[in-house]
Amino acid sequence: MNNNEYIRLSLELHLFFDRIMKEHSLFLEAAFLEKDAKLKQVAQEFQKSFSNILNKIVYLANGNVTNQLLASNEIVTKNTYLAESQTRKLTGGFIDVDITLNELNLKSGRVKVTNELLNEISTINKQTIPLVENLIKFKNDILNSVLSCKLYTTNYPLLISHIMNEAKMYHNLLSRVESRSPFTKNELYEQEIFWNTIMKEHAEFIRGLLDPSEHNLILTADKYADEYKKIIRNYRNNPTYLTNASLNETIKFRDFKVTGEEGILNCKIKSIIIPLLADHVVREANHFIRILENINT
Numbered sequence: 594m595n596n597n598e599y600i601r602l603s604l605e606l607h608l609f610f611d612r613i614m615k616e617h618s619l620f621l622e623a624a625f626l627e628k629d630a631k632l633k634q635v636a637q638e639f640q641k642s643f644s645n646i647l648n649k650i651v652y653l654a655n656g657n658v659t660n661q662l663l664a665s666n667e668i669v670t671k672n673t674y675l676a677e678s679q680t681r682k683l684t685g686g687f688i689d690v691d692i693t694l695n696e697l698n699l700k701s702g703r704v705k706v707t708n709e710l711l712n713e714i715s716t717i718n719k720q721t722i723p724l725v726e727n728l729i730k731f732k733n734d735i736l737n738s739v740l741s742c743k744l745y746t747t748n749y750p751l752l753i754s755h756i757m758n759e760a761k762m763y764h765n766l767l768s769r770v771e772s773r774s775p776f777t778k779n780e781l782y783e784q785e786i787f788w789n790t791i792m793k794e795h796a797e798f799i800r801g802l803l804d805p806s807e808h809n810l811i812l813t814a815d816k817y818a819d820e821y822k823k824i825i826r827n828y829r830n831n832p833t834y835l836t837n838a839s840l841n842e843t844i845k846f847r848d849f850k851v852t853g854e855e856g857i858l859n860c861k862i863k864s865i866i867i868p869l870l871a872d873h874v875v876r877e878a879n880h881f882i883r884i885l886e887n888i889n890t
């Protein structure tokens with residue numbers, strides 16, 4: 594992997610995943626009870642650490658990222674700022690919305706390789722990898738406490754393992770980039786199965802977090818979960834064909850998520866979905882769409 598590729602991939606990974614990690618921490622924090630104040634505090638510290646890293650990365654990324662990345666809406670969407678403002682009011686949690694405004698102003702451009710930029714990125718990567726390891730451990734501990742009935746939280750156990758798997762994916766990808774080993778075609782297909790599974794689980798979470806009176810939306814979410822189950826089941830037979838199937842399905846599902854998010858932001862849908870979670874799942878679909886489009890070219 595040359596310097597150019599190393600910088601581009603590092604910036605792309607951080608811009609997408611640091612925000613994902615900081616939001617996971619907020620979702621964890623918001624779902625603990627008052628009696629578990631210690632856990633709330635640990636989650637908040639993770640949120641602040643990832644916010645700090647993301648802040649630095651946004652500064653370094655300006656003029657050094659592709660137009661394709663910015664246009665994918667995986668870093669930030671037109672609704673992120675509003676979703677954050679509403680979430681801040683509803684949960685009382687800390688959210689640095691200035692990062693979002695800076696992200697919305699990011700400019701694309703060719704990577705300008707300098708020793709200074711290489712060093713700064715390498716320092717940030719080396720600082721992020723152990724932080725992600727700690728977050729994986731934190732999520733794993735929470736999951737074990739929930740599964741052994743020692744802890745109550747309003748997050749589903751599947752959601753906790755889901756966000757732990759995303760942290761493991763980030764850790765894996767960032768470690769690979771930092772050691773400058775390029776990805777093989779097979780690994781790209783592994784990523785594709787991973788994100789199809791994530792999409793299936795999103796459909797299941799949406800179904801379970803909607804108010805029981807939202808019959809039609811529940812049925813639609815269920816239909817998406819089934820479609821993704823089929824894709825995952827058939828995957829090994831014909832990966833090339835399934836890249837197109839995943840892409841078509843995920844574009845439709847992303848549009849469903851956007852409509853859902855706007856319904857939640859406008860208070861038109863009854864649910865227990867945190868507004869920022871609704872935006873978060875849209876960005877993950879956008880990220881997957883960009884991966885699929887790159888596999889296809």
Ligand SMILES: [Fe+2]
Pocket residue numbers: 613617756759873877
């Ligand atoms: Fe996530």
